[in-house]
Amino acid sequence: MITKLLEMREIAKKKIQEAKSIQELNETKALYLGKKSPLQEIMSHMREFSGDMKKEIGQKVNEFKNMIEEEVNKRLEKIKEEEVERKLKSEAIDVTLPGKDIPLGNLHVLTKTIEEMEEIFVGMGYDVVEGPEVEEDLYNFEMMNLPHDHPARDMQDSFYINPNILLRTHTSPVQARTMLKAKGSPIKVICPGKVYRRDDDDATHSHQFMQLEGLVVDKDIKMSDLKGTLSLLMKKMLGENCKIRFRPSYFPFTEPSVEVDVTCFKCGGKGCPLCKGSGWIEVLGGGSVHPNVLKMAGYDPDVYKGFAFGIGIERITMLKHGIDDIRNFYISDPRFLKQF
Numbered sequence: 001m002i003t004k005l006l007e008m009r010e011i012a013k014k015k016i017q018e019a020k021s022i023q024e025l026n027e028t029k030a031l032y033l034g035k036k037s038p039l040q041e042i043m044s045h046m047r048e049f050s051g052d053m054k055k056e057i058g059q060k061v062n063e064f065k066n067m068i069e070e071e072v073n074k075r076l077e078k079i080k081e082e083e084v085e086r087k088l089k090s091e092a093i094d095v096t097l098p099g100k101d102i103p104l105g106n107l108h109v110l111t112k113t114i115e116e117m118e119e120i121f122v123g124m125g126y127d128v129v130e131g132p133e134v135e136e137d138l139y140n141f142e143m144m145n146l147p148h149d150h151p152a153r154d155m156q157d158s159f160y161i162n163p164n165i166l167l168r169t170h171t172s173p174v175q176a177r178t179m180l181k182a183k184g185s186p187i188k189v190i191c192p193g194k195v196y197r198r199d200d201d202d203a204t205h206s207h208q209f210m211q212l213e214g215l216v217v218d219k220d221i222k223m224s225d226l227k228g229t230l231s232l233l234m235k236k237m238l239g240e241n242c243k244i245r246f247r248p249s250y251f252p253f254t255e256p257s258v259e260v261d262v263t264c265f266k267c268g269g270k271g272c273p274l275c276k277g278s279g280w281i282e283v284l285g286g287g288s289v290h291p292n293v294l295k296m297a298g299y300d301p302d303v304y305k306g307f308a309f310g311i312g313i314e315r316i317t318m319l320k321h322g323i324d325d326i327r328n329f330y331i332s333d334p335r336f337l338k339q340f
């Protein structure tokens, strides 16, 4: 009987240790400790054994029961651990796997041109100001010395919201706004921003483009100051060898007015197809602020003088990077944009 008990004990122990799930373990436990277990069966026959034998069997059965409890608890812990491990393994993230490549954008090349020019001008003591894109006729034309019937309006007549409000056709209205705000004190500002014109879109024209306006007003301002300023700007933007030249021109808001050319960056001034053989490329307009413009904004033109200029941001960017079609700036093609 004792040997049988010991044999049974070994089998039970093995069964418990091999149990794969909590359910299997509970079943094994019930098999040995339940009402119909062989141990219960033995206990119910205890009366049939003699004194010593009875004691020994009783002891062995108790040991058996304790062993079952102990082994079941041990196994239960183990099963739980294994479960956690399995779960961790199935949910594991391999941190050594290469990550997903998120394509990074970069600043638009026009923004870069603006920032570059701003830095140059701020270095010369200019403030950067802004004005509204939806502008009053008053600032866009009237105060820029372009009265209602002025023929030069034709070149710029554009997108009207109502007879008095339009999308600004140039950044020049910011001149008037800045002068009114400065109330007669000296001014040194640039204003970059978008402008709008009724224009056919082609390789060099767009109904929307960008300008950078400049305005300096003080008591002793000459055309030579304008030339020095623009010469420095173009050297910094297009290279040390870049020269500029003034050509007489006409703008209603400046007198005298000039158109400014730079030496062709492609041929260095010798003449090539890009500069149409002249060696020069036109980049901007400027001049001495017209007395009427100063007067309308509250400055005495006998005391105050000024210079102003308007640079096409697209144009400078096209020259700087050899871009041949203005539409590239607006069509958001990453193959174009990521080159800069």
Ligand code: DAH
Binding pocket: 169, 170, 171, 172, 213, 214, 251, 253, 254, 284, 285, 286, 287, 307, 308, 309, 310, 311
């Ligand atoms: N506003 C002019 C244009 O859009 C450019 C310009 C010319 C601006 C001469 C100026 C200036 O400030 O003095 O064509």
